Amino acid sequence: MQKFDLAYFMISVDTAEDNKKFAESLESDFPLLSNPTKEVAEAYGVVTAERGFPFRWTFIIGGDGKILKIDKEVNPSMAGQDLVADLRELGVG
Numbered sequence: 001m002q003k004f005d006l007a008y009f010m011i012s013v014d015t016a017e018d019n020k021k022f023a024e025s026l027e028s029d030f031p032l033l034s035n036p037t038k039e040v041a042e043a044y045g046v047v048t049a050e051r052g053f054p055f056r057w058t059f060i061i062g063g064d065g066k067i068l069k070i071d072k073e074v075n076p077s078m079a080g081q082d083l084v085a086d087l088r089e090l091g092v093g
Contacts, residue, residue: 009030010031011032011034011040011041012034012035013041013047013054018034019032019033044059056076057070058083058086060083069089069090071086
């Protein structure tokens with residue numbers, strides 16, 4: 001298993017102010033980025049013309065910027081464990 005530097009964050013189409021309140025309410029230890037214009041969400045397909053409300057998907061992106069895996073069936077109560085399993089499957093230690 002290879003070791004990699006790992007960065008993780010969430011991105012939301014809510015305002016920075018709303019995201020700050022949300023992150024504080026969860027005592028989040030990682031960044032929650034704000035994309036109220038939905039440009040990034042649209043580029044990744046989580047917001048579409050037919051669906052203005054974003055899908056809750058997890059993207060694992062390699063250091064080269066290539067998408068290694070997309071989990072389109074995220075279960076919030078299992079998301080952390082599922083992410084660890086996906087990283088192991090991809091050989092990320």
